[in-house]
């Protein structure tokens with residue numbers, strides 16, 4: 256395989272590099288190459304297997320592994336598609352996708368702002384060095400403490416209802432400050448994605464509907480409030496979107512609002528945020544819109560819309576999954592293999608407590624068996640949670656695996672660890688960041704004492 260051969264040649268040619276790259280040894284792939292090779296369905300190669308075994312031995316399983324180069328590459332790809340077409344552009348990272356501070360720092364270093372959905376995410380963003388004004392706070396149900404904190408920090412509050420607008424006004428008055436706001440708008444657009452992550456349709460709980468002038472009236476009301484500074488309009492129509500049509504329709508509707516606000520209320524917005532939601536390929540051979548496709552499709556609608564409005568707000572985008580999803584690998588070990596009259600189960604040491612997406616959304620994640628190529632079998636990869644629904648991958652033809660083998664689940668970088676839990680009293684997995692041939696722990700594995708960290712110490716009962 257060319258990559259491995261390339262690394263071998265480089266290592267042989269460069270004594271300096273040899274000194275740096277002590278592990279793995281010559282016949283092995285660098286860690287980064289091994290991750291790419293697993294993605295490209297070459298997880299059976301011995302050099303690739305050595306790299307994964309090294310990771311499993313050093314850090315244990317289940318283990319989240321992220322590839323730094325992938326994350327950076329995704330930001331560059333989005334930027335390359337949009338920056339030449341949209342001169343006023345700001346990109347934020349929706350940190351809920353992966354809240355590891357090291358991951359967020361990487362994205363911050365690339366110049367991205369932070370989109371957060373809770374007080375915990377606000378604190379996370381501050382911890383990695385974001386200033387309050389760089390933060391956008393979106394949630395359809397903010398508690399009073401969250402509203403207070405966001406106003407204190409000068410973050411943009413993405414207001415979701417008239418009720419919330421009143422609360423934000425009252426808190427701003429109390430703080431003798433102006434609250435910076437945008438409204439989250441429900442444009443009533445169906446981007447054709449998984450039901451649970453479809454957010455811009457009329458029946459969704461999110462946002463103020465464009466329909467019946469509801470959103471317009473909210474701006475009208477806010478305009479009369481001295482405690483409120485209107486900065487933008489926001490929408491987010493869903494997640495794992497694979498086609499451009501929904502975005503185009505949304506942009507058209509939102510730009511219509513921008514025009515109306517200017518013409519009828521003389522409100523000029525600093526930004527129009529079209530949300531996140533850019534899908535990634537989860538299946539081999541899957542084709543879906545690229546950032547380039549999306550930017551190209553939006554460009555004429557945007558130009559037309561801003562010409563009609565008579566000014567250009569900054570275009571904001573706030574993807575999460577697109578940046579981090581494909582960077583993540585969930586490495587897990589086979590505990591047992593069991594044949595039942597109906598199926599073969601490969602029972603691994605991760606479950607829906609580690610990666611919830613398959614159980615929750617019937618989401619498909621590719622699976623690779625490490626270091627094995629022979630004797631393909633139709634199997635279910637079953638988790639270690641005591642529930643029937645804990646199947647990580649269903650009906651897959653995979654090389655025969657046995658107890659002790661490693662299995663890697665791909666594209667687990669978004670909504671993987673961030674949705675994980677200690678259900679079944681299993682400590683949280685570790686997270687490791689790979690940079691070339693180096694790996695470092697960016698979150699240590701949870702411990703058994705941590706399972707009891709916030710509980711009262713129960714006294715053993717005597718019978």
Ligand code: LLP
Nearest residue numbers: 349393491494495531532533574575576670
């Ligand atoms: N902005 C807002 C307001 C959001 O609610 C979300 C995601 C995003 C941005 C980022 O969306 P992304 O670019 O990552 O698609 N747990 C689900 C996904 C839920 C997304 C929730 N909102 C999953 O595992 O597929």
